[in-house]
Amino acid sequence: MNIESVNNQKVKDYTKLNQKKYRDESNLFIVEGLNLINEAYKNGYLKTLLIEKGKVLPLDVETYYVTKDILKKITTLDNPPTMIGICEKLKEKELGDKILVLDEIQDPGNLGTIIRSACAFNIDTIILSEDSADLYNPKVVRATQGMLFNVNIIVKDLSTFIPLLKMDGYKIYGTAVDGGVNVKNLECYSKYCIIMGNEGNGISDNIKKLCDKLIYISMNEKCESLNVGVATSIILYELNN
Amino acid sequence: MNIESVNNQKVKDYTKLNQKKYRDESNLFIVEGLNLINEAYKNGYLKTLLIEKGKVLPLDVETYYVTKDILKKITTLDNPPTMIGICEKLKEKELGDKILVLDEIQDPGNLGTIIRSACAFNIDTIILSEDSADLYNPKVVRATQGMLFNVNIIVKDLSTFIPLLKMDGYKIYGTAVDGGVNVKNLECYSKYCIIMGNEGNGISDNIKKLCDKLIYISMNEKCESLNVGVATSIILYELNN
Structure with a gap:
């Protein structure tokens, strides 16, 4: 099927997916370019393909052939891709044994x-705190290089969820700039959860209290952090x- | 000394430092915020301090008290800092034994x-290829967190410079997505040079040929690269x- 006009209702709706509000309402998000579209498709998350007229990508999904102007309208990239995918948000999977928690990235x-x-x-599961950057922000999706489809990623209130993990036998590791155990010498448990903190402030104090052990990376003293x-x-x- | 007007000639000149052309002409560049200014000062590169009127930072350099509008005009940040430093570009130091080469980052x-x-x-020295991002671009400077003042950083034509390093006894390591030696098992020489390639294409072919050994990082096969x-x-x- 062809779409010719940038004022087409579908085009307007897809463009709105650059805003979190509309992603949350529709349970959809955008991926841009062949690599990400392939990853989405392989993992069963691609719902609709928008592709520049004259290009071909034979996938078994709803496909619209569109103009360059339409791709330019939907993308947030300076150089519009030749194809854009509309995906369903990730489904929650099992936690697994190896968990990474991101506190307010x-x-x-x-x-x-x-x-x-x-x-x-x-890593089996990534847990994002509720105030982290939105997983489905186009910049996040691009920087994952499509790997978001290969990991279980969920959003939780950390102060209530981490105690549950602890009760369930996960060893909780936090990170510290000073003090703690050098990560080189860490004896690693089979079920663990690593907590990484915010760019400026590190892990929140109430979350730090829940850690079984703090770990650090050894580095030159001129450099305060990575x-x-x-x-x-x-x-x-x-x-x- | 005070500067009140955004049309002051110094303000105009400093604003131009956001462009590579003017940085190259003047041999100056901009750092923003207390942390970077301190690093520049400690290392002897801070030439001029521009600070918001009412704030104090007692450093032994030429200091101008300026308005918020002036800081806003000079910075490329959405939230202007309360102080901006004008620095001299880095002086070339000795190479040392541990070299990192960046091919077209x-x-x-x-x-x-x-x-x-x-x-x-x-690392003692970073060598940038001539077509890399400009070291003094404000985004680069910010992302270094001031660490650019603690490493020797030079720009060279790699195809002529790497053979000189080789002759001088440096072991040359390149990186490859597949093949080569796992970095975990690398026996490391006292004088070495690691070459890292461009985001999309890796190391250029003519540079790869100069490597003594290729190394890789072991990872899950679902993930093509880091x-x-x-x-x-x-x-x-x-x-x-």
């Missing part, structure tokens, strides 16, 4: 990068080995 | 994050241990 690029690394280093995406990735890398 | 956030990690993990800032940081972390 604000930067969409950092959040996306962390999701990508979590998939690389075999980017949170980097710090999280190094910790997950160590624990995966 | 494009994203300013990635470049800044890598510089921060390089300082954390004791963010380049993360991959670089993990490799530097491993080699630092």
Whole structure:
């Protein structure tokens, strides 16, 4: 089917998916470009494909052939992609044994990068605090490189959920700039939960209290801290080995 | 001394430092906020301080008390800082034994994050290829968190400079998505040079040919690659241990 006009109602509706409010109302979000569309499709989340007229991508989903102007209207990228996918939001899966908790990560690029690394280093579930950046923000989705479809990602109130994990036998690891155990020397339990804090302030005090152990990454004393995406990735890398 | 008007010639000149052309002409660049200004000052690079009238920062440099509108005009941040520093560009220092080469890193956030990690993990010199993002771009400077002042950073033509390093006894390590040696098992030489490639394409072919060894980070097969800032940081972390 073709859509020719940028004023088409569907185009208007899809464009609104750049706003969290409309993503929440519709339970849908946008992915841009072939790589992300393929990941969405493989994992059963792709609902609709919008593709530039003249291009071909033979997937078994509802497909609209659209103009460049329509793709330009929907995307937030400066260089519009030749295809955009409309996806259903992720379904909740089982928690698994390896959990990463993100306490108020604000930067969409950092959040996306962390999701990508979590998939690389075999995390089963990522738990986002309620005040984190929105998982379905187009910048987050892009930075995941499609890996959001390969990890279970849920949003929870941490102050009530982490005690439940503790009761369920998960070892709770927090991170600290100073003090604690060097992540190199950490003896790792089979069921664990790593908590990473906000870019500026680290883990909230009420969450820190719930930790069984604090861990740190050894570094040159001139450098106070690492980017949170980097710090999280190094910790997950160590624990995966 | 006070500056009141956004049309003051100094204010106009400082604002131009957001463009590479003017940074290159003047050999100056901008840092924003207390943390970066302190790092610049400690390392002898701060030349001029612009501070909001009513605020105090007693540093032994030329200081102008300015209006909020002036700070807003100069900064590229949505929330203007209360102080901005004008710095001289970095002076070239000795190479040292541990070198990181960045072949065409494009994203300013990635470049800044890598510089921060390089300082954390004791790299002596970072060599940027000529087509990398500009080191003095305000986004790069911010993402370094001031760590650019603690590492020697130079720009070189890689195809002529890497052979010189090789002749000088540096072991040259490249990175590959598949093949090569797991970075966990790398026997590390005292003088080495790690080459990291561009976000999309990795290391250029002509540079890859110069490598003594290719290394990779082991990860889940669902994940094709890591963010380049993360991959670089993990490799530097491993080699630092």
